[in-house]
Amino acid sequence: MISVALAAYKGEKYIYEQIKSILPQLAPGDEIIVSDDRPGGITEKIVRKMMEKDNRIVYVEGAGKGVVANFINAIRHCKGDKIFLCDQDDVWLPDKVKLVMEAFRDGADLVLHNAYVTDKRLKITGYSFFEQRGSRKGVLQNIVKNSYMGCCMAFDRKMLKHIMPIPKNIPMHDQWIGIICEIYGKVEFIDQPLIYHRMHGSNVTGTSATSFSQKMEWRRYLITRLYRRVLFKK
DSSP states (O other): OEEEEEEESSOTTTHHHHHHHHGGGSOTTOEEEEEESSTTSHHHHHHHHHHTTOTTEEEEEOOSSOHHHHHHHHHHHOOSSEEEEEOSSOEEOTTHHHHHHHHHHTTOSEEEEEEEEEOTTOOBOSSOHHHHHTOOOOHHHHHHSOOOOGGGEEEEGGGHHHHOSOOTTOSOHHHHHHHHHHHHSOEEEEEEEEEEEEOOSOOSSSOOOOOHHHHHHHHHHHHHHHHHHHHHOO
C-alpha cells in the first residue's frame, strides 16, 4: 500500500492539478493524506469535493504550527508501507510511482529522484534539481549542502522507527529524513526527473533568503540532534 503525505496551506491555486496528477498512478487501496494547515478555507472545499469522487483522498486538519509540523501530521496519518512526501503545487509525471517502486523492489529504503524546475505555468526554467544542487549521497555532504527535497522523496515505513520523532525545531524535515535513512538504511537516487517542481514566488520551501549565520546554526543543531539520535536514541 502506498500513502502520499501531502502538506497543504492556502493551496487552492494548484492542489487540484497536483492531486489529479497523482491519482492515476495509485492502486485502489492506496491513499493521499491531505494535511491542511488552514482548515475551513478554499483548499478544504476543493479537497472535500474531490473526496466525493475518490475515496483514496483523506482530509485531515493540520496543527497550524508550520510546514514541518504539517508534514509530521500527514505522515502520522499514513497507513501505507511506502510513504511518498508531496508538495501542494507540483505535478507528478506519469512514471513517478512506477519507477520509485522499482527502486524499492531493488532494496532501497529511501528513494530520491530528480525534478524539472519550472515557473508557475510549468515551463522548465533551466537546470534540473540535481544539477542545481550537485545532489549526491553522503551524510556529511548532505549536512553541508542538502540534496533531500521532500517532494522528490519516498521511504519505507520501517524507517519511521528511526525517523520519528522528528526533533523539535529541526529546520528541514526532509533533510533529517534523508540523512537518517542514509545512516540506518539504503538510499537510492534516480537521475530522471519525475515531477515538475513549480516555483511561483509563494513557495513555502525552496527559497534562499536565509542568512549564512542562520544556516550555520541550523547545521550545528542538526549535527547535535543526529548525534543524540544515533548514540542515545533520543
